Amino acid sequence: xxxxxxxxxxxxxxxxxxxxxxxxxxxxxxxxxxxxxxxxxxxxxxxxxxxxxxxxxxxxxxxxxxxxxxxxxxxxxxxxxxxxxxxxxxxxxxxxxxxxxxxxxxxxxxxxxxxxxxxxxxxxxxxxxxxxxxxxxxxxxxxxxxxxxxxxxxxxxxxxxxxxxxxxxxxxxxxxxxxxxxxxxxxxxxxxxxxxxxxxxxxxxxxxxxxxxxxxxxxxxxxxxxxxxxxxxxxxxxxxxxxxxxxxxx
Amino acid sequence: xxxxxxxxxxxxxxxxxxxxxxxxxxxxxxxxxxxxxxxxxxxxxxxxxxxxxxxxxxxxxxxxxxxxxxxxxxxxxxxxxxxxxxxxxxxxxxxxxxxxxxxxxxxxxxxxxxxxxxxxxxxxxxxxxxxxxxxxxxxxxxxxxxxxxxxxxxxxxxxxxxxxxxxxxxxxxxxxxxxxxxxxxxxxxxxxxxxxxxxxxxxxxxxxxxxxxxxxxxxxxxxxxxxxxxxxxxxxxxxxxxxxxxxxxxxxxxxxxxxxxxxxxxxxxxxxxxxxxxxxxxxxxxxxxxxxxxxxxxxxxxxxxxxxxxxxxxxxxxxxxxxxxxxxxxxxxxxxxxxxxxxxxxxxxxxxxxxxxxxxxxxxxxxxxxxxxxxxxxxxxxxxxxxxxxxxxxxxxxxxxxxxxxxxxxxxxxxxxxxxxxxxxxxxxxxxxxx
Numbered sequence: 160x161x162x163x164x165x166x167x168x169x170x171x172x173x174x175x176x177x178x179x180x181x182x183x184x185x186x187x188x189x190x191x192x193x194x195x196x197x198x199x200x201x202x203x204x205x206x207x208x209x210x211x212x213x214x215x216x217x218x219x220x221x222x223x224x225x226x227x228x229x230x231x232x233x234x235x236x237x238x239x240x241x242x243x244x245x246x247x248x249x250x251x252x253x254x255x256x257x258x259x260x261x262x263x264x265x266x267x268x269x270x271x272x273x274x275x276x277x278x279x280x281x282x283x284x285x286x287x288x289x290x291x292x293x294x295x296x297x298x299x300x301x302x303x304x305x306x307x308x309x310x311x312x313x314x315x316x317x318x319x320x321x322x323x324x325x326x327x328x329x330x331x332x333x334x335x336x337x338x339x340x341x342x343x344x345x346x347x348x349x350x351x352x353x354x355x356x357x358x359x360x361x362x363x364x365x366x367x368x369x370x371x372x373x374x375x376x377x378x379x380x381x382x383x384x385x386x387x388x389x390x391x392x393x394x395x396x397x398x399x400x401x402x403x404x405x406x407x408x409x
Numbered sequence: 410x411x412x413x414x415x416x417x418x419x420x421x422x423x424x425x426x427x428x429x430x431x432x433x434x435x436x437x438x439x440x441x442x443x444x445x446x447x448x449x450x451x452x453x454x455x456x457x458x459x460x461x462x463x464x465x466x467x468x469x470x471x472x473x474x475x476x477x478x479x480x481x482x483x484x485x486x487x488x489x490x491x492x493x494x495x496x497x498x499x500x501x502x503x504x505x506x507x508x509x510x511x512x513x514x515x516x517x518x519x520x521x522x523x524x525x526x527x528x529x530x531x532x533x534x535x536x537x538x539x540x541x542x543x544x545x546x547x548x549x550x551x552x553x554x555x556x557x558x559x560x561x562x563x564x565x566x567x568x569x570x571x572x573x574x575x576x577x578x579x580x581x582x583x584x585x586x587x588x589x590x591x592x593x594x595x596x597x598x599x600x601x602x603x604x605x606x607x608x609x610x611x612x613x614x615x616x617x618x619x620x621x622x623x624x625x626x627x628x629x630x631x632x633x634x635x636x637x638x639x640x641x642x643x644x645x646x647x648x649x650x651x652x653x654x655x656x657x658x659x660x661x662x663x664x665x666x667x668x669x670x671x672x673x674x675x676x677x678x679x680x681x682x683x684x685x686x687x688x689x690x691x692x693x694x695x696x697x698x699x700x701x702x703x704x705x706x707x708x709x710x711x712x713x714x715x716x717x718x719x720x721x722x723x724x725x726x727x728x729x730x731x732x733x734x735x736x737x738x739x740x741x742x743x744x745x746x747x748x749x750x751x752x753x754x755x756x757x758x759x760x761x762x763x764x765x766x767x768x769x770x771x772x773x774x775x776x777x778x779x780x781x782x783x784x785x786x787x788x789x790x791x792x793x794x795x796x797x798x799x800x801x802x803x804x805x806x807x808x809x810x811x812x813x814x815x816x817x818x819x820x821x822x823x824x825x826x827x828x829x830x831x832x833x834x835x836x837x838x839x840x841x842x843x844x
Contacts, residue, residue, distance in 0.1 A: 224489050383666060391659075394659035405653075
């Protein structure tokens, strides 16, 4: 049976049945601190983004690929990272008696998941809340998409029927999303005086998640500038040398 | 490779080795004094560039394999571990992922250069055929490599492409089961793809060796397509072309680096950052960009072939698409035997030259068609019509146009020798200064 489904599907794809992605609105583009060839991460925004993630998103969304130790990249020192980790409980074991046990998380632990498994996550939410570790890489124009999605809730338009327990979102494919509007003004308190608005929260969480998806971006760009300058300079030397060698032929 | 008339080396160590195993004599003959036409343009750099990319892919690939876990449960996570926890892992993986694209860029330019300047013609048929074998092996290797991260596109791409073989009459289903190692794309599939993905580059390397061997028997073609006649027509490979190739390779690497360091995910599909899920089908299943023209030809056949007005069908639409796709590569194999025109270079063929440029544009257009969803439209018409037309143009170039040109095309006058053509070009470029 499964085979037939796959065959039908392959045929559908081949013979012109690629599924339409839904007519989501075009994404508005934001100015990100991390864009451009010299772009870097905004540490203050990432720290605020982590706060939003911990207080809001992490209730449903896991961050499986990020360990507490990675938070040093957000500007926290070792002791602060230890303290953040200690606020969480993880299951370890088995111990010498063969029992699993709970203990406070250590910096080397991954960020704990809100659900024991995927089925539990679906059962609690009606749909699977995707892991956020790679979300900004896993969508076209990821950072703009996440920002737009978080700020794109509103009353249904274009005659879209929104079933009970679902929500209308301008930027979601098909417009009907299972996630309730997760953020609203004043929901998370900031200590650094940044505005406590939906837009600011969305901006901060995108900064945090972009880092989570691409933690080596700054090092990558710094290395890239050196590598390309080296290659171009070396190519220049080779070009001059080539001119010299070929001089007797021209 | 014989050591019959070997010249002595001054260095005693080199001489000691060479008199027992003449590797230094071989190197000198094939890469030192090897007579090479002196009129190469920069299109002749892409052989060396492709070689550098192959070596880059093999080296980065070996180090990636050290940290990769070929299981459905661990593949995706192990790739992310490489990206996050392996020292320099992000660099290795981005070099490898973008390296595939840039290897294909180099090879596509290399192939087109061969077509434009008639490098496939007598006596270089085997050289050309070995090149097409390399291209085919590269496609298989790249396809299996794209499956390894076990993201959504990996899984669904593998499902769609392996299912193509089920279109083969009688043995199709058996082939698919063999490819899968079971009854769906699953752990055994990933395991065998990893094993083959690791093996194939070394097969490619061996065929590249034969390709270079064949090249060194016939010697290189050149932009005039006129064979070297005297010593005046050639230069020793070293230092003239070693240095020119170095320059070209470095520029190419700079462009490659721009992608590796500043747009490393731009050539991939975002869906491949979602772990494979057999229960969720991506909105669009698209292959990597370098397969798009062939993907378009695969999708171009949307109708069965049979006797009109009856229910008799000889070829189902799916099989038709598969045949057309593989046939497009079979035509490349046949090219040396289809094109009998005595003139090699498009420079001296007033009709072939625009035709081959149109062929290139048509191929790029096929790539565009392949990148769009199958229900897309262009100028208000279904895109599939354009796909079919462009496929017809691709085939028509080989089986209609080339035989016609064999018969009717009159070439321009060829230069008497490479040397003369170089002198003429130099005089032309100096003339305005004198005037």
